[in-house]
Amino acid sequence: MNSPEVIITTTTATASSNSSPIPLHLDFLDNRFIQWQVSMQSDIGICGNTDRNNKSADAVDDSRNSVAYSSSRSMNDTHKENDDANSTRDQTGTSSDCIDKCLPNPVAVDCKNSEVLVHQDVIFLDDAHQLTVDSYGDKNNCLSTKVDVSQTMSGQAEEDSLRQTASESEPLKNKELDDSKRPSDECPSFEPDLPVDDASRKQQPETSRVQYDMTWNPDLYREVHFYFQSHAKTFQIVQAHQDYCEDAEAQLCGIGQKQASQLQRGMSRRCLQFEDAQSQGTLPSSHSPSSTNNTASSRSPAHTRELESLDSLHGGLTFSSRMNQPRAATFPLQNIGKPLPVSKPSGIGLHLNSIANTLPMGQSATVSIKTTPSMSSRLGENRNSCPNLPNFIETMSIAPEDRIPERRGSLATSSAISESFISEESLNMLQQLDHQTTPQNKRKFDSELADNFEEFNQSRLKKQRKKSSNADADSCKRCNCKRSKCLKLYCDCFAAGIYCAETCACHGCFNRPEYEDTVLETRQQIESRNPLAFAPKIVQPAPEFPLVHEEDGSRSTPFSARHKTGCNCKKSMCLKKYCECYQANVGCSSGCRCEGCKNVYGKKEEYGMIEETQSYVEWSEQTSDNKLEMVPTNKDYMHAELYDLHNLTPVTPSLQYSSRVKGGLKSRLSAGRYVLSAESDLSMLPSHARSPRNLHHDNLLPESSKETYGAFSRVSDYSIAEMMDQFSPRFNTLDDISGLTPVPNLSSSTIMVASSASTKTIDWENVSRLQSSPGSVRLSGFTGPVHWHSSSITAVTSLAENKSQEQDSQSGLHDTPEDDTPEILKEAVTPIAPVKVSSPNKKRVSPPRSLMHQLVPKSTGNLKSTRRFVLKSLSPTRPGTPNTDSKECTNNKQ
DNA sequence: GAGTTTGAAACT
DNA sequence: CAGTTTCAAACTC
Ligand SMILES: [Zn+2]
Ligand SMILES: [Zn+2]
Ligand SMILES: [Zn+2]
Ligand SMILES: [Zn+2]
Ligand SMILES: [Zn+2]
Ligand SMILES: [Zn+2]
Numbered sequence A: 001m002n003s004p005e006v007i008i009t010t011t012t013a014t015a016s017s018n019s020s021p022i023p024l025h026l027d028f029l030d031n032r033f034i035q036w037q038v039s040m041q042s043d044i045g046i047c048g049n050t051d052r053n054n055k056s057a058d059a060v061d062d063s064r065n066s067v068a069y070s071s072s073r074s075m076n077d078t079h080k081e082n083d084d085a086n087s088t089r090d091q092t093g094t095s096s097d098c099i100d101k102c103l104p105n106p107v108a109v110d111c112k113n114s115e116v117l118v119h120q121d122v123i124f125l126d127d128a129h130q131l132t133v134d135s136y137g138d139k140n141n142c143l144s145t146k147v148d149v150s151q152t153m154s155g156q157a158e159e160d161s162l163r164q165t166a167s168e169s170e171p172l173k174n175k176e177l178d179d180s181k182r183p184s185d186e187c188p189s190f191e192p193d194l195p196v197d198d199a200s201r202k203q204q205p206e207t208s209r210v211q212y213d214m215t216w217n218p219d220l221y222r223e224v225h226f227y228f229q230s231h232a233k234t235f236q237i238v239q240a241h242q243d244y245c246e247d248a249e250a251q252l253c254g255i256g257q258k259q260a261s262q263l264q265r266g267m268s269r270r271c272l273q274f275e276d277a278q279s280q281g282t283l284p285s286s287h288s289p290s291s292t293n294n295t296a297s298s299r300s301p302a303h304t305r306e307l308e309s310l311d312s313l314h315g316g317l318t319f320s321s322r323m324n325q326p327r328a329a330t331f332p333l334q335n336i337g338k339p340l341p342v343s344k345p346s347g348i349g350l351h352l353n354s355i356a357n358t359l360p361m362g363q364s365a366t367v368s369i370k371t372t373p374s375m376s377s378r379l380g381e382n383r384n385s386c387p388n389l390p391n392f393i394e395t396m397s398i399a400p401e402d403r404i405p406e407r408r409g410s411l412a413t414s415s416a417i418s419e420s421f422i423s424e425e426s427l428n429m430l431q432q433l434d435h436q437t438t439p440q441n442k443r444k445f446d447s448e449l450a451d452n453f454e455e456f457n458q459s460r461l462k463k464q465r466k467k468s469s470n471a472d473a474d475s476c477k478r479c480n481c482k483r484s485k486c487l488k489l490y491c492d493c494f495a496a497g498i499y500c501a502e503t504c505a506c507h508g509c510f511n512r513p514e515y516e517d518t519v520l521e522t523r524q525q526i527e528s529r530n531p532l533a534f535a536p537k538i539v540q541p542a543p544e545f546p547l548v549h550e551e552d553g554s555r556s557t558p559f560s561a562r563h564k565t566g567c568n569c570k571k572s573m574c575l576k577k578y579c580e581c582y583q584a585n586v587g588c589s590s591g592c593r594c595e596g597c598k599n600v601y602g603k604k605e606e607y608g609m610i611e612e613t614q615s616y617v618e619w620s621e622q623t624s625d626n627k628l629e630m631v632p633t634n635k636d637y638m639h640a641e642l643y644d645l646h647n648l649t650p651v652t653p654s655l656q657y658s659s660r661v662k663g664g665l666k667s668r669l670s671a672g673r674y675v676l677s678a679e680s681d682l683s684m685l686p687s688h689a690r691s692p693r694n695l696h697h698d699n700l701l702p703e704s705s706k707e708t709y710g711a712f713s714r715v716s717d718y719s720i721a722e723m724m725d726q727f728s729p730r731f732n733t734l735d736d737i738s739g740l741t742p743v744p745n746l747s748s749s750t751i752m753v754a755s756s757a758s759t760k761t762i763d764w765e766n767v768s769r770l771q772s773s774p775g776s777v778r779l780s781g782f783t784g785p786v787h788w789h790s791s792s793i794t795a796v797t798s799l800a801e802n803k804s805q806e807q808d809s810q811s812g813l814h815d816t817p818e819d820d821t822p823e824i825l826k827e828a829v830t831p832i833a834p835v836k837v838s839s840p841n842k843k844r845v846s847p848p849r850s851l852m853h854q855l856v857p858k859s860t861g862n863l864k865s866t867r868r869f870v871l872k873s874l875s876p877t878r879p880g881t882p883n884t885d886s887k888e889c890t891n892n893k894q
Numbered sequence B: 001g002a003g004t005t006t007g008a009a010a011c012t
Numbered sequence C: 001c002a003g004t005t006t007c008a009a010a011c012t013c
Helices: A051-060 A063-076 A084-089 A094-102 A155-179 A183-203 A218-232 A245-254 A258-282 A289-299 A311-316 A353-358 A374-382 A410-434 A439-476 A513-529 A604-614 A616-623 A678-684 A695-700 A705-712 A714-730 A761-771 A800-809 A823-827 A848-854 A858-877 A883-891
Strands: A007-009 A025-028 A035-037 A043-045 A116-123 A129-137 A142-151 A208-215 A331-333 A340-342 A538-540 A627-630 A641-643 A674-677 A751-754 A779-783
Parallel strands (some): A043 A208
Antiparallel strands (some): A007 A035, A025 A116, A116 A751, A129 A142, A142 A208, A331 A340, A627 A641, A627 A779
């Protein structure tokens, strides 16, 4: 119902806008909730910086500031709201109410300072509105994401948006790239935004933008990305820029200097962790079922809006500085099947874009989320955290529940969507690049070229690495791909749905904003093959659970989170990181094929027992629908999203996923419901993301979150404390949910995302306590069922309490029979329809080699690489100075 | 830092 | 779907 409302919550936020009645809620990520309401048309700067306003702020403030900033703001800000419910929401608590109302299409976003937590996201726009989400991540530190939401009445809006974006993005990007760094400059980057915003506003009166900063967290990206994609149906996410924290961050943050940047980076991670922590802390109780229900119902309204992602916009964003790439500005969305030109996300840290593209024309609302490093400063201290960071676990409950068989795989949707996008343009681009080479030939050819480039690049990379190594390798460094071009899952960055950053030591990298098209296309292909390819690797039975519990929790996995497909270890006995289960700090499950399993987090055999014992059933039942829980795993955790397996499952052709999924989640995890945890993903993330070291338990610390965070550190503490203070009281959860159901064609568009759960402070604390043992605590967040496909995903976040209650009872949301394919898919791409997403290509989408080869980083290869490198050198420190930077991330510390 | 081991991802 | 190859991280030295 409700019409298109958008509610956004953020800690920082500020929303200024008022006007339109469209509420967005973006909640995910964590717990905290700050809700902002944003009305359409108006802009909101969350991080403190959002747009214009922010700029100045940014410049001045450091990331930290931003953080604090944001947080503080959040309280105040507000924003607008729409009509009723939404308006009410505000930041905290009310949100729930709002949510309910809004649920249908609301998107809730929570942000704290730099961090942004999004509990659930639901976005829906009315027909006219488009929503875009951009995220920029810095490498390390911060991510900033902007969210702009603009509604446009008509399709034109899109165009406008595109224009805007394009114009903005390109210039900005270019600048950014060129300058490469400019930390300070970057801050200014906002300016670009501003203009854009303004322009956009002008152009589209209706649109509203919201920006908020988040710290960067790869995991988050994934989640978000994933989330979005899944949800994407409804909307498109345009840009996610990661900028690399380094450069951009600092700049964005306004931090001024290298140090700052470095710090930020460190922070970013920390932030991430922090976020996690927060999220944890916050715990969303469960998402409220009701919400979900609501959503489901809500969906009905069919909001056809779509979101478009705008990369270009970002460009404007601070980050953009780094990002250079003009590229995307113009993408037509073919995806949608229609030729609308849509802006594409250009530099996005995340690959979310793909999603964005899909959106249909009509609406254009863009949401960009930024994360700022703000927190970082504090975080910086903790820098260590970096390693740990990862914890965001998202868990998606996959419960198969069944509510709706139909759903099949919402996941598919995303993929589908992406595919659609990819389709034409991307291909074209690729082709061009390749020169038409034949595939095979290309391969070699490409490979050769690639090699050359690689060599060239390598030298650079080495340098970079060195730097990074110096600094901290861990923290900063990301992938080190030599031959995959960072377009395969071998690449941690790509797998995480994020663009490679300066800190990456990859050769011939195409996982950059500049190659957005390629990236998206590739993603689609991969997704077509395996809809879950980009889904969190860790799953948890989705029980609802009250948060906490598990006291015992053995540290091992908190709950019974398990690897989605299980490991296949033959020699490591699951005692080393070679084992993905172990790496993710989860025990092996029945889905594992390991031999001689000695996984300290839980042996395969044990798992079975557990499973049985725990009885997923219970959980599942409880949850029935879906819930997401966040589990803080030992390490980190995160918030997880839950997906329903059912959803995943194939009902819908599009997804197919289930069938396809290799292992078949189901098969592997017997239980019906699972939750995916972000964590795992994290774990999967590149080392920098991961925190190899510590995390484990150490980080986790028994003590609660704080410590854990602490590991990450203090920041977390602090953050947490703050968060709690702020948050806890306030919010409670909110949950949002949205549901959507879109399906049928476009009409609806809703997306639910749940990312973190909301939580109350209290809960949080408790949780933390509980958590003391790593794994023990769970947060419940959200969840719900995710219906990928249709979009109906409900995310719920809510306070634990509230939600939990609700959740229990409620559940099911959607079931809409129809959902199925997401709009996007439907529209855009191939009609996947039932068939499936994959169908088209099921097999390998990717052009593997041939194309791949063809792809040459091109100039980029050189240039880009160069640039980056250069940038790195430059940026890291700051705009001007190159040096530090790279390391910064790591180093940072400073 | 080079070299080896490992198991997932990609490919056949 | 099984078997093989490729890949990049984890690990070792
Ligand atoms: Zn890579
Ligand atoms: Zn990378
Ligand atoms: Zn790369
Ligand atoms: Zn294993
Ligand atoms: Zn295992
Ligand atoms: Zn095992």
